[in-house]
Amino acid sequence: MKVIKRKYYILVAVLAMLGGLFGATGGNAQAAKADDAFIQEMAQQYQAIRDEFRGQYDSDLKRIREDYEQFLQKSREDQATLEKLLDEDLAYLTELLREDYKQLQAAYGKQSSYRSKLQEYDRAINPNYSSGPLWKYSKESTKSYSSSIHWKFNNEINPNYSSSLMWKYSNNVNPSYSSSIMWKYANTMNPNYSSSLMWRLDNESNPSYSSSTMWRYAQGGISLTTAREQMATIFANARKDLQAARDEAVNDMNRLKAETESSIIALRNNSVEKLQLQRAASLSQISSIRERNFGKGITPDKLQISFDKIRVIIDGEIMVFEQPPVMKNGSTLVPMRAIFERLGATLKWDAKTQSVAATKDDTSIELTLGNKAAKKNGQVINLDAPGQLVGSHTMVPIRFIGESLGATVKWDSATLTVYITTTPEESGDILPSETEEPVTGSVTTS
Template sequence: MKNTMLTMALLAGFAAVSVIPASAVPQAYAANYDKALIQEVNDRYERLEAKYRGMYEEDKKKSTDAYNAFYGQIHGEQRTLDKLLEEDLNYLTTLLDKDYKSLAEQYSGSSHRDALNAYKREINPKYSSGALWKYATGNNENYSSSTHWNFATQINENYSSSLMWKYHNENNPNYSGSTMWDFSNEMNPKYSGSKMWELHNESNENYSGSTMSKYRLGNLSRAEAEEKINKILIDGEKDLQSIRDKAVASLENTEKNTIQELTALRDTTVKKVLSQRADSLEGIMTLRKQHFGGGLEIKPLYISFDAIKVIIDGELQTFEQPPVNKDGNVLVPMRAIFERLGAVISWNETERSVTATKGGTSIYLQIGSTQPTVNGTPKPLEVPAQLVNSSTMVPVRFISEALGSEVSWEQAAQTVYIKTK
């Protein structure tokens, strides 16, 4: 009897629950939302994502292209250095070996045996601690701690912690913690916690707790949802642009610093190599003069990474804008060549012309014109003075000869020789 009464009571309770009026159901389950607004927000987000993903791809390509261009340039310069040093070592070895054989014939007596042996050791590039050995090992990129080895490792993208390795990784979206890795992730709607992930979710009506989900479920009115999502997307775009600006600035700074550091290292390497060459030859010639008298005429070594070299009075010139060949005429930076040859120049912006004077000589030259004058007399040119990468370039032969210098061209070495003395 008690069980029957308990059962009846429970059934009565269930009956009471089943008759709760529909008006008492929470609005979250009876929302009447505008699907058009949902679609509008979704479209707006997708346009935003496409815009910044596109920017990211453009920025990545630009940065990668810049990296590849410099990588090719610096490794091309290393190959040039290798070739020049190998040729020079072969030249010196051949020259000095020929000299040794000549001396051995002249001084064949036993009294000169020790001096000849000492000379032979110093000119042997394979004799450890010898003068030419020091030069040879300093040039050897595979000889650890050599001058050239340091340069070779720093431009090697696979050598951990090298300058080129760091530069490469900063541009690598797959290298954790790099600038490009951070940039890529922030633009990725699937990367948890990223800015694009946040905007994607806020715009998604099916993402629990998002602005558009709350609107769909009736927890936000249309006006509230529009105001909130509008602010989120506007602020979000500002954040995306800020992220992009920061990433691009970081990549450009890495590019600039790496180029400066590796170019400086390249130039330092060249100076050290040339200094070691001079020291080695001085030691060899000192020994030769001490025991046999006299010396040898040895060609100087010029190391330049420009396609065309300019040597004035035996000194290799360096220019911010390298010389170029236009229709068989070598053009060099105007101001640099005038000043190096001892001329004083003045620039006329209105005429886009330059007047250079040295002693009793006055040269007038106008950009784009093939009719310069020397002391008022026309001196026609085959090619005019012109702008190359924002630098005013002038024909080196005309300028040099007009200022009283001798000019010669060596085709094989692509070198202009100028003598002012």
């Protein structure tokens, strides 16, 4: 009897196991159909997010590269302009001073008392005579002379010169340069880069990735409702985090772009200032030697250096702007603050009303951006074009300068040069026009 009962229990257990096995197989087959639809839906949502942020990345990278290339090209053009002007100026000075030396030798060469004086002057005006005044200017002007003013500027705009400003900018634009801004941005959006945001999202959406949300669903660890809720939260958080990472990268690049451009432009302008000071010191020393030895000094023409396509010269001095003049719809627009302050006016900007108030002595000027009517001491002045922002700078038509502060403004269409003088001329202002005759008379090299 015991044997029969034992066999009975064994039979019941076996039947229960078989029933459970076949029952589970039928349930999984039904679940697999649900898995296919839901898993496909989650895969499509993931793909949409990946494509969206990859598209953003590609668009951002294209713009960032274009910004970099444009500024690099502009910097190279500025350097080439500087080099050309310095080479021409050194050639001009060398020829001028050498011709002067010949005349002095013709006048004093036969007198033995002047031999040492002529020799001193000859050495002073020789650009190749080490430690001589003209050599010092020549040295600082040469970009190939290590540690010279020009050499330092040229290196800072060289993307291949390690640690330069342009090298740092170039590397951060490069998504292949390890730890750069764009490298981090690219990897964040890369589903194949381990531990990246997109990699984690890819894994959570993958039913074959162990321990992921979709894997737990596929394994029957969580229900369809739970899986859907969890994936909705995962996708929402992923979008938020990916967008934040994208915004951070773009903001970092915009900040680096602005800092690099500002630093290089400041270095360029500072280099020009130092070169002008060295030129003045060298020529002053040369003139002193000449005056001491021959009774009279020498004053060469000024060197005018500008990197703007449209130049502004105030009382003989060429202006260097952070925002250069521009031509818009036939009107030449110039930076109001820089020029007004150069002419002795004080400006106040009202961000709320988008207006500028300027005062000089008894004259008050009011101008609102976008409005072609300005005011001088309450009287309306009609502008050729409204004041407008270019970058962060208020730009106004050049005629407005003359009418507001009483300066004489002349436009040379041949050389794209604005001449501003603070002493009024009887002929009045000559307004900018494409058909206007060029200003007559010689113009210094610039």
